[in-house]
Amino acid sequence: MASLRTFVQSEIRSSIGVKEEILGMDALTEEIACVAELCVSVFQGGNRILLAGNGGSAADAQHIAAEFVSRFMFDRPGLPAISLTTDPSTVTAIGNDYGYENLFSRQLQANGRPGDLFIGISTSGKSPNILRGFKTCHDLGIHSVALTGKGGIQAMELADHCLMVPSSSTARIQESHILIGHVICAIVERLIFGDRERL
Numbered sequence: 001m002a003s004l005r006t007f008v009q010s011e012i013r014s015s016i017g018v019k020e021e022i023l024g025m026d027a028l029t030e031e032i033a034c035v036a037e038l039c040v041s042v043f044q045g046g047n048r049i050l051l052a053g054n055g056g057s058a059a060d061a062q063h064i065a066a067e068f069v070s071r072f073m074f075d076r077p078g079l080p081a082i083s084l085t086t087d088p089s090t091v092t093a094i095g096n097d098y099g100y101e102n103l104f105s106r107q108l109q110a111n112g113r114p115g116d117l118f119i120g121i122s123t124s125g126k127s128p129n130i131l132r133g134f135k136t137c138h139d140l141g142i143h144s145v146a147l148t149g150k151g152g153i154q155a156m157e158l159a160d161h162c163l164m165v166p167s168s169s170t171a172r173i174q175e176s177h178i179l180i181g182h183v184i185c186a187i188v189e190r191l192i193f194g195d196r197e198r199l
């Protein structure tokens with residue numbers, strides 16, 4: 001059996017490989033920039049960004065919301081973003097009373113407003129609670145963005161924008177999702193608060 005160090009190196013190589021592939025995809029890198037501009041117009045219009053995901057992607061949703069509300073690269077006023085995964089009372093009440101598949105659609109209906117933006121993160125692109133979230137956005141006039149992987153055709157069809165990482169590995173997709181999230185935060189922060197010359 002190969003040494004553990006060889007395994008570590010091959011995992012790192014595989015993660016870099018997916019990111020190299022994204023780097024070469026003009027349509028995807030263009031779409032990432034386009035989603036960042038959408039985030040700017042949502043915030044400048046006085047609206048909010050709502051994020052959601054399951055498992056590791058729930059952590060990514062919280063992580064990105066925190067970058068907006070607190071800070072990313074430099075000090076500036078907070079931007080309104082909320083992760084729909086972080087309130088155990090809400091999560092357990094909806095899960096228990098309405099079913100897990102309604103977890104995000106119910107919260108979007110309760111707290112989303114027309115002009116807000118929902119970022120649904122699903123590596124498979126098949127999680128029912130995320131897909132229902134996109135449908136609810138459509139009904140309520142909420143913009144929607146899917147962060148997904150190669151299999152995320154349904155998510156791509158339901159969301160207004162889709163950032164599809166060219167991989168079928170959950171871990172590799174998640175690693176690229178957080179990279180994409182950070183790039184979007186960096187662009188949004190600079191476009192709203194200055195420092196444009198560094199873009």
Ligand SMILES: O=C(CO)[C@@H](O)[C@H](O)[C@H](O)[C@H](O)COP(=O)(O)O
Pocket residue numbers: 054055056057121122123124125126127130170171174
């Ligand atoms: O973090 C990981 C695997 O890296 C897991 O917790 C993973 O997020 C969970 O299995 C999720 O339920 C997967 O959901 P999705 O990304 O397919 O929507």
Ligand SMILES: [Zn+2]
Pocket residue numbers: 056171174
């Ligand atoms: Zn994980």
